[in-house]
Amino acid sequence: MDPQQLGFTPRRPVGWLAPLLLLNTGLRTLLAVLFGAYLDKRELQNALSGESFSQPGTDGELWFDYVADLGDGFDPTYSVAYLLAQPGLEIDGRELPRGQVLLMGGDQVYPVANGDEYENRMKGPYRAALPEPPAAGPRPTLFALPGNHDWYDGLTAFLRLFARRKDGHIGGWRTQQRRSYFAVRLPSNWWLFAIDEQFGAYIDDPQLLYFEKAASGLGPDDRIILMTPSPTWVKAAKKPGAYDAVDYFIRTILAPTGAQVRLLVSGDLHHYARYTGEDRELITCGGGGAYLLGTHQLPERLTVPPKETLTRSASRSRDYELATRFPSAADSRRMSWGIFRRAPARNPGFASMLGIVHTLTMLAMAGAASQGGIFQRLFSIPLVFMLVVILAGTVMFAQPPGADQNKHARHWILGLLHGFAQIGLATAGAWAWLRLPFHDWAWPGPLIIAAILYGPVIAFLATQLLALYLLIASYFDVNVNELFAGQGIEDSKSFLRMHIAADGTLTIYPLGVDKICRRWQPDPDGAPDSSWLLPKEPLHARLIEPPIVVDGPVIGAGAPTTGDAAPA
Structure with a gap:
């Protein structure tokens, strides 16, 4: 895959435990939290066009797709993009047309x-999947909602890519939106509202005015699909205030119209999960290409809004049951044990950092124990300093910036226990080192041998100890994200294909990709709208669960059901 021919450089998956990336991401998250209000461009978007959009479909019907959390490594991102770009997908003997x-x-x-x-990570792969508008049928339209990673530069690059004023397109998909949020009228009294929360803080006044105008014509016969940047209904189980902004929007903008919100959909958590209630579905589908996040610790039941919220005028709390998750809880638990194998391979930089820290700590311990020569003592880093570095690092690691839950004592306890375990490993290493002949060599001989022989061995052992910590900590709901981010699992992707029938029935097809494709071949003789790269190994999507059917008339409608309703 020559970048000169593709027009972009396929990227490897992000190594989320790389030391510089951890530092960079942590600083950006901190800056975004501290100075996000100063970088917030949503107020300025009031000067842009405030139109809502219409997608009437064909003959009163519309097929549309949903994908989130996509711009990571090339193979998983392009695998999903390739499936989305095909004219249709054969699923259980049924043809599901491209959205x-x-x-x-x-x-x-x-x-x-x-x-x-x-x-390189998003536009290029999607352009390669659908280079030109389809030769048959209408040109598909793309709408995008920013997530927290899109916000790290204050939406500058996001707006340049997705909100171009003229001739905006990404491959065969055209772009229409002018802001980071949008409202789209769909067939049969369905509407799509996509809100931009900016790190879950609040919804700005220009955005509220935009949606007030878009919702001015809604009535009791209308139904709403609400897109949010994050599944705050799940996060509110640990942080009750997380859902407040979404609840405020529903309560003040949508509820007064009498329209019913039948579906909330979001990404951000990199898996598929559906909670079902009396008249609403809550779906998380963040499987567009980023590393897989486990599902075995999802709560079995949610109360939304949570009763612990401090908002006095919150909506009536409703209970939702976990209906389906992908991967399954059993598969998720099994995958969590892969941290021992994947952590060293996926994160060589992090392993190297641990090796350096442990080697310096061992030399400091050995120097303190043996009282070596003057040059060795001058070179050795003070032991107390190294111990403080280890303990501070493990405690900070247990409480990562931007964690989606309040800090608890267990974070401190587990962080300190992890630090003492690493110090114990360093002590054992120093004990073994002092029993080898190398420490008696003339300086800097011990340093050279330690770097060549001791460093790689202790780096592997320290990484395995870290893996053990992550596995144990996950049972206390600490560092669960790091447990899976450190593995960088590329399989188990997911996206949604949805259909609004002429009678107003919404059918949701949750599609899973058990195994992505990692080997591709060019197709130079393909049609202008065919994918540039074809899979050299099987690449299939399947139903994660039976289609979810949100039935016809709004007034008096029962709860959504699952079934095998065939597409029209």
């Missing part, structure tokens, strides 16, 4: 937003 609308639900690029990363 006339593609909805991107957030985090279109990793690890941070800039023009080059968007080009």
Whole structure:
């Protein structure tokens, strides 16, 4: 795959435990939290066009797709893009046509937003999947909602890519939106509202005015699909205030119209999960290409809004049951044990950092124990300093910046226990080192041998100890994200294909990709709208669960059901 021919450089998956990336992402998250209000461009978007959009479909019917968390490594991102771009997918003997609308639900690029990363990690792969508008049928339209990674530069690159004023397109998909949020009228009294929360803080006044105008014509016969950047209904189980902004929007903008919100959909958590209630579905589908996040610790039941919220005028709390998750809880638990194998392979930089820290700590311990020569003592880093570095690092690691839950004592306890375990490993290493002949050699001989022989061995052992910590900590709901981010699992992707029938029935097809494709072959003789790269190994999507059917008339409608309703 020559970048000169493709027009972009296929990227490897992000190594989320790389030391410089951890530092960079942590600083960007901190800056975004501290100075996000100063970088917030949503107020300025009031000067842009405030139109809502219409997607009437064909003969009163519309097929549309949803994908989120996509711009990571090339293979998983392009695998999903390739499936989305095909004219149709054969699923259980049924043909599901390509969506006339593609909805991107957030985090279109990793690890941070800039023009080059968007080009190589998202725009390039999607252009390669659908280079030109389809020869048959209408040109599909793409709408995108920013996630937290899109926000790290204040939406500058996001707006340049998705909100161009003229001739905006990404391959065969055209772009129409002018802001980071949008409202789209769909067939049969369905509407799509996509809100931009900016790190879950609040919804700005220009955005509220935009949606007030879009909702002015809604009535009791209308139904709403609400897109959010993050599944705050799940996060509110640990942080009750997380859902407040979404609840405020529903309560003040949508509820007064009498329209019913039948579906909330989001990405951000890199898996598929559906919670079902009396008249609403809550779906998380963040499987567009980023590393897989486990599902075995999802709560079995949610109360939304949570009763613990401090908002006095919150909506009536409703209970939702976990109906389906992908991967399954059993598969998720099994995958979590892969940290021992994948952590060293996926994160060589992090392993090297641990090796350096442990080698310096061992030399400091050995120097303190043996009282070596003057040059060795001058070179050795003070032992107390190294111990403080280890303990501070493990405690900070247990409480990562931007964690989606309040800090608890267990974070401190587990961080300190992890630190003492690493110090214990360093002590054992120093004990073994002092029993080898190398420490008696003339300086700097011990340093050279330690770097060549001791460093790689202790780096592997320290990484395995870290893996053990992550596995144990996950049972206390600490560092669960790091447990899976450190593995970088590329399989088990997911996206949604949805259909609005002429009678107003919404059918949701949750599609899973058990195994992505990692070997591709060019197709130079393909049609202008065919994918540039074809899979050299099987690449199939399947139903994660039976289609979810949100039935016809709004008034008096029962709860959504699952079934085998065939597409029209």
